[in-house]
Amino acid sequence: MNKNEKFVITINREFGSGGHAIGEELARQLGVRFIDKQIVEAVANKFNITPEEASIIENRRPSWWEDFAQFYSNFMSMNEYFVDAQNITSRQLFLAQKAAIREIAYQESCVIVGRCGFDIFREESNSLKLFIHAPKDVRIKRIMERYNVNEIKAKELIADNDYTRELFTKTFTGCNWYDARNYDLTLDVKNFGVQGAVEFLLNFIG
DSSP: OOTTSOOEEEEEEOTTSSHHHHHHHHHHHHTOEEESHHHHHHHHHHHTOOHHHHHHHHTSOOOHHHHHHHHHHHGGGOSTTOOOGGGOOHHHHHHHHHHHHHHHHHHSOEEEESTTHHHHTTTOSSEEEEEEEOOHHHHHHHHHHHHTOOHHHHHHHHHHHHHHHHHHHHHHHSSOTTOGGGOSEEEEOTTTHHHHHHHHHHHHHO
16 A cells, blocks of 8 residues: 555454554544544435434444345435435445445545445555454453443443444445455454554554
């Protein structure tokens, strides 16, 4: 990846690995836009719904079979995306997010966390696709500290979020979330910490 030209860095991460914080700091040090919740707001504007409604839709565990018929009956007939929030499927929201992400990346360099970025920019030559992970005990400790929960709750949050992200990826890309072939680099951040991981990545980018 050539950081002297317009580029895109995508980060997929295990829950509790610190991938979000790593992406945010990496974007700050590179002086480029960090894309995460902004996408929800951009898509909410397209659908003419509130960001809160968009977040509720986004957080639904995606179901291909539940959305399939409704998607094909509604999507092509939408009038400038002005539809009732109750009728928006997770697939429609994903496609709108994908379009918003691509539009931002077309305009400027950016770091994107989540949203299947590795697949959206699969054919983008000047890109770096990352997967951030860490051992379960490291993630449990981080979640306990970050959310002030006990070990049992931390394990539940990790299991639920990892499952949702894996299912989301499989549903909308057909890819295995953990398949290393999806990424240019997979990084175990156990011995790095957020700042150490950022420094490593900056050196890797060169």
